Amino acid sequence: MTAALVIEQFLNGLQLGVMLFLMAAGLTLIFGVMGLINLAHGSLYMVGAFACATVAAWSGSFWLGLIASLAAAAAAGAIVEVTVIRKLYERDHLDQVLATFALILVFSEGTRWLFGSFPLYLDIPPALTGAVALPGGVHYPFYRLAIILVGLAVAFGLYLLISRTRLGMRIRAGESDREMIGALGVDIRTLYTMVFALGAALAGLAGAMVGALQSVQVGMGEPVLILAFVVIVIGGIGSIKGAFLGALLVGLVDTMGRIFLPQLLTALLGPAQAASLGGALSSMLIYIVMAAILAFRPKGLFATGAQ
Template identity: 80%
Template structure:
């Protein structure tokens, strides 16, 4: 195992982690402010990917597709909040789970009806299509580095939004005491719609950027949603900082586990068996990490608002 290959896998883990952060940040923001379990968040990830692929194919511009992904996911999120989610705030979590699971089916079948069952493909923009040289002579795609950069920029932007702006002050107040901010004359319905649309836009952005690395297809958001829930449980529900740290931890654990465990078992068993056992244990590793963290910190790594 070379140092170059290890660096490449670490970068892959960071790229996967910041993609999870874009999903988990919106999810934890929605849960922290509204107390809502939104299983349909992965569907908004899919909406962003399909919007980006469709507009990019029609215009030849990935950048217009990226803007379309933000707009489409935010609009879909706002519409869902107004028509469906708004009726669930005072209901128990089981009702929220059932309603948002129904939304998954509606989004999936609606997308299949509009676009068909065949996957779409999104080309990496020319500006980001090259590679940089790593120590040892290997090359690493610029686009994957750009994904890391976008995730870091979004994390900084969310920190400034939540901690330094009037809207962020209202969001933090909504997490703490929604009745009080309503009594102060703030339109809590509009605030909830804005927060939901923001979380949906982040999911759509993640879907658009991942769409250039894999095919865009119906149901692509559900596997990512499961990992996003793991992230917010590890980081602490309602904490943006926790979502960032948890995402990077999960991304590195998932990627390096799949890379290092087969290599480790290959030291004392045949390669075919090592690959099978290593892959099986790697898929369990993030859940083992989650269990260990919750055993010592049941609330997660960070408290809400951190």
């Protein structure tokens, strides 16, 4: 276990964390402001990835594909909110779960009908290829480092949006007392559509950027959605700050655990047993951390509304 390996895996965990934040930020805003459980959020992640891969292949430009991912995911989110989600706000959570699960099937089969069952591949843009020399003798992929920087920039931008703008004030007010801001003349339907489209765009951005690291395929959003729900439970439902810290915690714990836990167990067990037990424990590690946090903070780390 070398210092270079520790630094590299720490950065990998940070990269996973900021991607989870992009997913979880929209999810926690939607739940915090609208009180809606949206299982179809992972499908918007998939929409962003497919839009980026398709436009990049057609135009030869990853950057146009990235813009397309934001536009396509935001448009899909707005359309879904207006046509389906809007009818679910006054329904109980079971109806919301069933309806949004149905949307997963619609998105998956629609995507398979448009693009087929074979995965698409998205190339890393030439400007972001290669590796960056970091202290400790680490040569880290430039693209992964760029993902970390983009995620941190988006987190800072969301903080400014929520805390310093009129729209953010309305979002925070809508989370606290939606009837009151409606009585004050705010178009609550338009606000909900904007929040839903914003959350969808963030998920689409995450899907597009991760699409260059793995294949773009139908159903790619569901595993990430599970981790995003873990993030918002740990961070506190409705809290952007909680989503950010929870995402970093989950990303680091998951990545470091998968790499180093089997190595640590090797000192106590044989290599084969350590690999088997370490793999099993590392896959459960984030859920163990979540349970430990909820034992002391049942509402999560920052369950104080959107902030």
